[in-house]
Amino acid sequence: MGAGGRMNVPKTTAEKRTKSEADVLKRVPYSKPPFTVGEIKKAIPPHCFKRSVLHSFSYVVYDLAIASIFYYIATTFIPLLPHPSLAYLAWPLYWICQGCILTGVWVVAHECGHHAFSDYQWLDDTVGLILHSALLVPYFSWKYSHRRHHSNTGSLERDEVFVPKRKSDLRWSAKLLNNPPGRVLTLVVQLTLGWPLYLMFNVSGRPYDRFACHYDPKAPIYNDRERLQILVSDAGVLAASYVLYRLVAAKGLAWAFCVYFGPLLVVNGFLVLITYLQHTHPSLPHYDSSEWDWLRGALATVDRDYGILNKVFHNITDTHVTHHLFSTMPHYHAMEATKAIKPILGEYYQFDSTPIFKAMWREVKECIYVESEEGDQNKGVFWYKNKL
Structure with a gap:
């Protein structure tokens, strides 16, 4: 018996879960952190910043080997199924499995773009160009x-992707879609067409004063020094498209869809979902130019738990905060680094273990636009809201 005769009664599982959910939705601090990037870096073991060609290539070999096995199993055994209707179940299963593995390949190419694959920029760009072009992604763009x-x-004002709108900038369709059927439609379009729409028309990206397209070397996204490499990206995608054209001519469109385009739809869906959930959360602030600084912006992201897919996706899902702080760090050191910096970041670190489908539905419902709080002196700090 202690102060006032109170006893510490262990919390039930339900109470722990409720508290956890409340903590997850609690707004993270938005004031300038009491630590610097240098102090965060000092907390990380130095070897975490070292890049190894052999180690990095081992993930390329592993992913492509698994993808080859899935391809062999699908093309060899699905046609042998005793009843044609079974193929309608088997092919989507293949698309999901292959799509997950190829998302891992996409992540490795993404590391090349950050110069996190090796110490050699030419090698990173060569590997990244090949892998991304094979997935119809313009690498340099x-x-x-x-x-x-x-x-x-x-x-x-300056972020490039999943830039939330202010309430005054919402289109007329926002209110029309603010209901369960509208949210389902939003998610379906976002997960199926979101990635190509972003590349072609900069949908969900930063607004520019003229047309912006990732395939256009003269797009306002790029400066004069980058324009030639945009053409190289286009050439990579065109080369991959030509290979696909030849395969379609030889094997047929149905074969190409079953083997390649089906998994690619899964890859594109995961890319949008992962990025959306990393940067869209009720607890995260956004800033205008009067308040924004790089460190607070980098901390305005969230780590998520995708279960076994964390490993398949090379932990880009549950180490995203670390990735934004130190983007040249190889993914195979990011878990160790995340563990090291969490005590330094404290409440500035956000991790959400909410099941992904539940989180996806919650975010599309709760995070419609951003607005500053009435009566708050920090008018440059904006939070997600959903009241229309």
């Missing part, structure tokens, strides 16, 4: 726009 995203994360 995305590399440069994504670099600007990392340089301006959380900025309402």
